[in-house]
Amino acid sequence: MKFRNLLKKELSELITPQAIFSMIFTMVLLIFMGQIMGSAMEEGFDTSEINICNMDNTEFTEKVLSQLEEKGSKPNMVTISGEDYAAELERLDLNSVIVIPEGFADSILVDKKPAELRYVSELGIGFSGTMSSVSASDSVSAILDTATDEILLQTYGMNEDEIARIKEPVQTVEFTTFSGKTANISAMSLSSVLMMQSMIAPFVIFFLLMMASQMIMTAISTEKIDKTLETLLSAPVPRITVLMAKLVAAVIVALLNALSMMIGFFFYMTGMMGNVTDMVQTETTAVAEATGALNIAEAMNALGLSLGVGEYLLFGLQLFVTVAIGLAISLILGALAEDAKSVQNLTMPIMIMVMIPFFITMFMNVNEMSMGIKAVMYIIPFTHSYLAINNLMAGNMLLFWGGFVYQIIFFAVCMFFAVRIFTTDKIFTMTGALSEMFKKQQQPKAKK
């Protein structure tokens, strides 16, 4: 009954209307951002709209353009005068234009020389801007492609079959290997899917740790500063019960947050990546029929990349131990707090421990680093959390279990100290001793 009473109090302190609002807000924001990013990418990849200024106006260029239309593009014909392209783009309110200069056909058909094709585009800044300049040059290659067809057709009198054979004399069949297994699929189509998986996990771990440790540190330090902790610990409740109520409440709230974050992030990634994956996938299915390539789900299974129920459970367990370590460290740090300002400073160690491995594991392969850095990385317990999902996918079970056992030991040690601090008078005497230590260190400096 006393535990329930305490737990209820801790939960009501953590689950405030503001906390619920920020939880829902983050989730909605992520979903919303995914939609925006997705449509930006879609626009970027959309090659159907091309602005063309045809100054050549020959039968050849007309044919190329009608071929282009047949292939599904919608060339938007514009007229440009002079070479002040910046002014012209602005006048026509366009981002890019392809200029087919006068003499384009003659150069190819009569002089038999490479003809000039001009592509003018405004430098795009930001995500969608970059994407649209990439896709615009795609439309240039679409013109070149159709032009080549016309040349082969007109000057060499080839039929469509012959053209197709010349243009694609070889068909690439892609194989991808991963940790000793091989599957008949292109690596690119897989990595776009994998990116989604291997990004969700670290993000969730990162936010979970930040949230949980912030929560427990605030909970402990405000109780210390307001002296409600003294009142609580002089009541007839075992100290360990007080401590457990705090931890259980923090875990519950952290998991609620993780869940909302995971849902939000899932929609964010599917919103953003959905279109790209679709494009890659349709491309592969076309080739797949001819070459017997696998679809993505089949390939993931063949390479052992898809996680089974057991592996998901292991990952969940790992996540739990990760949060537990974060909580134990924050307990100790929170117990050191003396005033609101010192709480700010005390969050630094845990922030560093969470952030450094987050960024390093995201951009680098820890296993390929020099021995010294590798050792430092592996000593930070959260490195193992970020690497867990990759180790599980790659079947590096030794690394996974090694990290897991290390984390459990780390947790046990932290928890031992945390419980000791809370069940002895250290929780009240430690800060005094600490601040006196600081005073002594600062005094010689002040004299200089």
Next chain:
Amino acid sequence: MANVLEVNGLTKEYKKGVRAANEVSFSVKEGEIFALIGPNGAGKTTTIRMISTLITPTSGDALVGGYSVVKQPDKVRECITYLPDEAGAYKTMTGNGYLKFMAGLFAKDKAEQEMFVNRAQQMCGLGDRLNEKIGGYSRGMIRKLLLSRAVMTAPKLAIMDEATSGLDVINALDIRRTIKNLAREQGMSFLLSSHNMLEIEYVSDRVGIITGGNLLVTGTIDELKQKYNAENLEEVFELVVNTK
């Protein structure tokens, strides 16, 4: 009358060799109000925290209701309530919510919990404002809430560090009266600390003067006035501290 509290040579060293409390010994009888008085840093809070089982003595012991604070702290906590100096309460809770929560930690069952809450509600004099969040309370209101919390369970010994600090004259008087009534009518014992001599002279039956961690003298106010041939407690205090 039986002694509710018996303190025997309580000593605390936060740092080796520096005694914040040095061999402090005194006793508090049933229904008695005892006050520790002394200047800042004298060791009042240190002594009180040892008796409240929050910190462990370096040496010595104290018996509360016959239980040792060193060997049976769990039993001691069932006999006491502690009101820390300058304490706050959970800001997101309402006054009633706080009383209910704290009562839940002391009560054996729901009926007892309700009884505790009712008692505190009547004593604190906050009325309807008990339905508001504590975050919006003034210092005096919080102190009254905490004080009623500390006595609602009718503990054998209520320990209060600077019971009336931060309160205006009217509120301080109110609280002194409450403490006195509880001792007279319900036989509750109080261990107070203060450096406000006037307050102590009015409210307490016996006092102990502490400075530099040493408890120099104890006795009833009249005893001390006679012994030092002084007009009031302030003079006694000055004489004791200076002749040391």
